[in-house]
Amino acid sequence: MTERVVIAGAGLAGCLLATLLGRRGAEVTVYERRPDPRVAGAERGRSINLAVSARGLAALEQVGLKKQALERALPMHGRMVHPVGGGAPNFQPYSADRERAINSIGRAELNAALLDAAESTPGVTLRFSRRVTGVEDGRILLDGEPGERARVVLACDGAYSAVRGSLDGIGCDQDFLEHGYKELTVPPRADGGFALDPDALHIWPRGTLMMIALPNLDRSFTCTLFWPKGDFTALDGPRKVRAHFEAHYPDVAGLMPDLEGDFARNPVGSLVTVRARPWVQDAGGTLVALVGDAAHAIVPFFGQGANCAFEDCIEIDRCLDGTGGRWDRALALYQERRRPNTDAIAGMALDNFVEMRDRVSSPLFRARQAAQHALERRLAGRYMSRYELVSFTTVPYAEIPARIRRQNLILGAAASAAALAAGTALRAAVRAARGGGRPAR
Template identity: 60%
Template sequence: MEQTDGEIAVVGAGLAGCLLACFLARRGHRVALYERRPDPRTATVERGRSINLALSERGLDALRRIDLEKRVMAEALPMRGRMIHPVDGETEFQAYSATADRAINSISRGALNNALLDAAADEPRIRIAFSHRLTGLDPFTGRMRFETPDGEVAAEAAVVLGADGAGSAVRAQLLARGEVNEHVDRLDYGYKELTVPARDGEFALDPQALHIWPRGTSMMIALPNPDRSFTCTLFWPLAGAGSFDALDNPHAIAAHFAAVYPDLPPLAPELVREYQENPVGVLGTVHCDPWQAYGRVALLGDAAHAIVPFYGQGANCAFEDVVELDRCLDECDDDFAVALPLYQRRRQANAEAIAEMALANFVEMRDKVASPLFQAGKKIEHALERALPGRYVSRYELVSFTTTPYAQVRQRVRRQHQVLAATAAGVATLAVAGVAALVRRARR
């Protein structure tokens, strides 16, 4: 048994796990960071499963707190709005903010993970164990078992924190012991990645935009990379017409893209090959309760509340979990038995709120953004933001450019919409009354 008295075990050296380990180390804790994969900085990365991330204010706030923002953002590219690609006609740019000067940041998951791993490796209080797959956990004692290339390894920690993603092994262990309940809402949609390479050493598309090809029941997005390529992600139904299942040969693939995404094939010479080789990923929302057991084991990020990626908030939300746990430890004098239940009470409603908003944003992105009515509504919304600064703020602005808790964002937007609806109704009533008065005068 590897003795780790007083050590905090973080399972999962992905984005949230590395950040969490850095926060804990800077609080003075010794941290064991376990990862089932080999070191991704030196191992071959699996193609087609990254989904570029959109890092925004919530994630940046977490990085600033431990002086990592500049280090991480060296690999990021700002995107100031959406570029809409219709089937026919010209593209249209839709700014994210009323002032058109705020941006979310495109960064590859791998680049961000590597930067955070480097930061964790630089901390003397953190030791990292790669190729350690969790196969056993006693939440009452903190005893763990790992499968490694050299055989089974046992370890023990004072606290075990699961930051090991949507398919969390820590959550699975808690579920097997009846410590948590779990429900996964899977979408009947999947995702697949493609690439638009640089053209003559330059970006083939506008690099300051998140590109969207909305097609009603499906869509494609593209985010820029520092090497001047774009990572494209298809979000399509799994079955039926226009689905991943429906395209099963090169001719069908090429014909579909030529008809539905006509501006893409000239930009993506390897499109058909990549489509055939890259896997289809699954999409869903994880609901779990409770997030902790015995004040000794807890779940963070996707391990507790994985969401669909359509608001670009998965990593940002996970980073906020880390900030909230750090805040709770401050208030509880680093007593994890008190801090872990408090962390769940403060974060669970927010996780549920962003999960709901992410699903709603899928409908907006794949369908509504191309609608003239939607575009007119966005212009009105931005005009209201400029006319009523601080008093009227759009949902997108609140989610992406502030750290207002997600649950409060949802409540505030509902109130704003109610006020606008009531105001519009009042104006309409006055207008009708005015017309009626004019008619009465005309009849006299």
Template identity: 45%
Template sequence: MTAGHGGHPQDPVAIVGAGLAGTLLAILLAERGLRVEVYERRADPRTGPAGEGRSVNLGVSARGIRALRRIGLWTSLSDLTVPMRGRVVHRPGGARLFQPYGRDPQEILHSIRRNELNARLVERAAAHPGIGLFFGARCVGLDPDQGLLSVTEAGLTRRVRASFVVGADGAFSTVRRLVQHGRPVDYRQEFLAWGYKELTIPPGAGGRSRVPPQALNLWPARQGLIVAHPNVDASHTATLFLPHRGEPGFTTLAGNETVTAFFTERFPGFAAIVPDLTEQYASRPVGHLVTVGTSAWHHRDRVVLVGDAAHAVYPFYGQGMNSSLEDCLVLDECLDRHPRDRAAAFADYQRRRKPHTDVLAALSAENFAELRDGTRSPLRLARSRIDHALHRLFPAAWAPLHTMVSHTTLPYGEALRRARHQDRMLRWAGATAVTAALTAAAVRGARKPPC
């Protein structure tokens, strides 16, 4: 047994959670020659429905693409993805505003259904001889010092001795709760006062899309927002965001006539492209939006957290899945950097990732206001045009924050630092221009002959 490693060298790595991060990490660890067992409380996504309470569409960007390429999966997903080349803002009166994501044709996002991506990852993991998958298996206990995991399957509980345990079980992680119980650890959970419902925009006549197909479609409104991702069958998955309480709110908006009147007033034209809107609204559950942060991502060399278990964020920057997949790459790199000291590898992983995912959490909260209100603000639209114009003129020196976050793998904190530097430069340029204009006016005034 190598120094700094607990457990028997033949014990498997136990991953709790067979979602996107859990299955990707299982593949990466198995490629290192480790034996991996993955335990998931839900049904196998290859045969079961999408997970409850989850947005069913994702926008894969540069970070996610890099991770999926690492295991050779990205190119095989082309039959499941739809390119999104920008966003289309639907304005009252029927006007549409297209805002491209970047100057480069490759600066796009890729829409994919979560359950379909998850199924492909599970399929790849199942094909690896070093990975065992156990569905309908719920984690009910954990001894973090011994690496002992208690799992219940079909009413029976068994104990699994692991070389180490990975918590990849989402924002409400059981592993995180068990490993932090009784320990002096900071933990923060913040629910947004808004929730969401998933609605479906079906294909139109002739199987054609009812809205622009290669874009993220937005309907911003006062106290409301709809975001729609395209699907390969020409349908769109639309997410309605509303406050939980108040007028309007999910707790008060009920009844076909009330719902129809609400959409007609707030989102003109939307009801016309969803023929069964009132039925969908009544039957779809309300989801919650949560940010989770914690000061401890690992316990010694025996437990480590990845993805939402370590840093769940609001979905308004489209980076939750992408950052979770990036976690797995960084953790894998840290295991390479510290081959004989897993505790040091886990500590290095937290040191390298946490400051940047903290930044992402703040950016995701801020972008909520941008999507809801900024897409209707002439001032913010003008600033966006300036950013993109400067990016076209000086591609190596200037990039909008969204471009750095979504279309590069620059760490989130570094992207924000550069964006703030650009903001200061623009303010300086603006102040300089105003000063020059006032000076010129003063000079002209001084040269005027006296009356």
């Protein structure tokens, strides 16, 4: 493979892909619109930490970064649900296997590790503070000016991809939630310890005003508010902010000394589901493909966006293997294989919002989850909850909804059969009690 490849965006997907392609012998240039974040510091306004699970770790392992990532991660073995009214929080394990955890990892640190890996791969060149704005006549455009010639351009430039936007042949639906997000900080306690249990992803399910918190290595927590955008603006002053938190999140309000400052300073981000069609286009002799959020940004409620973007990169590498390095065939195959999966996780991520903000606090939900874990233990490998399949396996996302429906049908049938058998046994016992087993007249 000697064709020149340009990657737009040195985020999570762009760096992983550059490393994989460099290792195949490709000449890859990665253009990133920001300055080098390892020198200039991380950009504000993105989530500070990410939950990385089985899929992301499997991808990182391919470039030798899994061990390093886990060493700098904090495992979260379950959700800690903080009830309305401030009672004692309850811990809900994510898996029947108590060893299994999702991992809280700093975005900036993960990005830096991936940048280092890409930079040290022969054939890969990183160029910072250069914005790719399109593709024309076999060349990329950098801030509208013709740049280098490229046979292949891989758009890893995020949910609001400029490369995607520059191509007439690519349609794109962007569904924005009414909710936005804002990050706040719970600093370490005065004695340097964590102010909340670091082994959990904390949730304050408050209907439409949900908050979550993930631990950081410096013993702080990053809290994220997921609120309708109008509710952020309604709290238009420090007193209102403090009063709101004391009323609705009383167990954490006292742990946030700079709550009012954070609330005023930190931006409100948007939550969008992106569905681009098609992902691959021949733009005047240059093959362009969308990867990661540029193709399929999803809402963050299953913690899968980055995991899913990493899987895209692995799939492209696999498709190049399977097609003898023929980019046209490999990219067509990549799109065919990945799209059903990304459509599936987009839907599951939206569903999980309702689960996190409403259902996790219900006793019925907890009983159902305990029953699911009991089944997982009894029917190891044959019964798995949706959470287990999404977060702790690499089963293709597209197979999960059908598998869950099948499991539910079998369980429903088994429960009916058990109820029927119990009814028959009960009737027989009643008959026996009434007189020797003959039907009562």
